[in-house]
Every structure is written in structure tokens, then in C-alpha cells.
Amino acid sequence: DKGGYRHFMEKEIHEQPDAILNSLAGMTGEDGRISANMSREELQAIDGIVMLAAGTSHYASQVARYWIEGLARTPVACEIASEYHYRNPVTTGITTAIAISQSGESLDTLKAMRHAATCGLSTIGLVNVDGSTIAREADAILPTHAGPEIGVASTKAFTAQLTVLISFAVALAEAKGHIDAARADAIHDQLQALPGLVGKSLKLFDDLRPIAHQLKHARSTIYLGRGHLFPIAMEGALKLKELSYIHAEGFASGEMKHGPIALIEDDLPVVALLAADELMEKAASNLKEASARGGRIILIADERAVNDIDFEADIITVPAVDPIIAPILLTIPVQILAYLTALDKGTDVDQPRNLAKSVTVE
Ligand code: M6R
16 A cells, blocks of 8 residues: 555655654663663674675665774774675674664575574674574664565665664673763664654655756766765665666765776766764765766755855755754665656656565565
């Protein structure tokens, strides 16, 4: 049942306030504070983490690396599951594998998790489907509560994963004494405000429609982000290519000058993500360079990050947030843009060609 929406994807984009709220509730203890449902001792025993995932879930792990390293001072490696399970990984300093999977059935991720277990790591399954194979086989579970996701393109599961992962980072940081209670509670407050802010960002459909109308003619696009927005750039590019079949590539903004800037030619669409964080000025200057070379910048930004923009751009803003949660909020317009581009182009939004919702083959 699409609940009155044209596609499951459109419905699931709109379900994100609830997906985030429910997933956050799952990471909130009886005292109303963030909790990972693990004892302090269990958390303290996590010294190094390897995250195993595919596709969008892999991008969630890459955002989480910034949070876990930054807040909990715990090293994190993010591995593409299909590569990891055929490697002979060195696990020195790593205690824990976190397998991230919406379905809990991706064979690559399952095999990577089993491989990690045979290497002696304890395993945590971060899954959306209760009772799935990864949920059953993992030593511990961190559930997302996004509800069933039907559209092949992952949307609400991703923002739910990010919600759980930032909560996990805070819980780990507290157990290890790397964050004070005031900062932990401030992040929790921001997360509690997030469903409302996501709700406001869902109004961006009208603003994004004319941009999507132009974007559908592109043969190729570039997505840019820095810091923890770099994985969101890659996620945005994945959404666009799987839904609209337009070639899209996500780059770290600062890496452009090392090669990819050669791709920029007149009118190449460049979807750029910007938050009001310590990298804002540097990221904006990278965008100015792309613009000077003819790139058509579509800027998706925190409203405080656009005041000093001195290059031509289509600007889409989301409400101001603590930069730490900007990756979650900025994901919303990125999803909507891919959805609207596919809609305008007439591709099959819920069932893109060649793709399956759950990839149970290698
Ligand atoms: O169910 P999983 O999270 O394990 O799925 C992983 C990927 O197959 C999945 O995220 C895929 O990349 C989506 N189609 C992205 O929209």
C-alpha cells in the first residue's frame, strides 16, 4: 500500500521523521538518555571497529567513522563487504565487527560478518529486519526501526542507520569517558529535534522540481562534499545513478584538484553539500573553483552556510543544525532530487532496471 503516494520511494522519503524517531527511541534508555543497550563493560571492551556493508549501508558506515573516531576516539575501518570476505585481514587492534544491512540478508555482508567472526572478532548486526539472518547470527544487535522498506533505493533505512550510529558513537564515547554528559545530552536534544527538521525539509519537493527537470538531461554529474558530507556525496551519486541511470560520481571536494576537476566542462551539474562547520570555507572555495571552470553548481546547504557564497549556484537550504547531524538532514534533499529527476525522466522509480531490493547472491 503506497498510502496515497505515487511510489513506495516517495512514501518512504516521507516516513523518515517516524523512522528517525523510532530508531532514536530504540537507542534511548529508561533514564531518557542515549544508550546502546550494552553494559558499560561491553562498550569499554570495544577498542577498534571494522564496519562491513554494501551500497548505501556502506556510506552510512563511512559517516559513522567520523562520529565514532571524533566522539569516542575509537579507530574505525570501513570495508566493502564483498571485498572483505575474500581478504585475509589484519585484525590487530580490532575487537569488533559491525555489519550494517537494511535487509539483514545481503549475502556479501553476511559472509563478511562470518569471516570477521572466524578472525576472532565479536559481531554486532545493525539491521532493519528483525529475525533476518544477520540479526540471528550476530553476537549483538543494534536495530533500526524504519519499518519495511519496499523501494529498491534505500532512503528511510539510511537515515535510521545514521541515527542509530550517531547514538552508538555517543554511548561509546560516554562509556570511555571521552564526552561529558552535557555534550552527550546536547547531541540527544538535536537528534530529538531532527524529525521536525526533516519534516520541514520534506517541503523542498517544489524547490527541487525545476532543478530535477534540468538535471534529467545531464549525461554525467559530480557530487561533492567534505568531511562527513563526503559519504553523503557518494550516497547522492548512488541514488541518482540507480534511479535515473545518469552517470554520477561522488568526490571529496578537496580531492578535485588532484584529478577529477579535469572532468568539469560547461554546464556539468555539480551537486554540492555544505554545512556550517569548520570545513565550510575550504569546501566553498573548492566549489568556487568548480564554478569558475563552468560547472553548474546545485548547492544543498545548511541555511547558515550560504551567506557568503560568491559564485553562481542554484541554492537549496535546510534549517540550521548542529553540524554533527548535518549529514542526516542534508540527505533529505539529495534523495528528493534523485527521486524527482527519475520521475521527470520516466524511469521505474521503485524497481530500477537490473536491481533487486535484497541481494542474496554474490
Ligand atoms: O539490505 P542492505 O542494506 O544490506 O543492502 C545493501 C545495498 O544492496 C543497498 O543499500 C543498495 O545499495 C541500495 N539499492 C541503495 O539504494
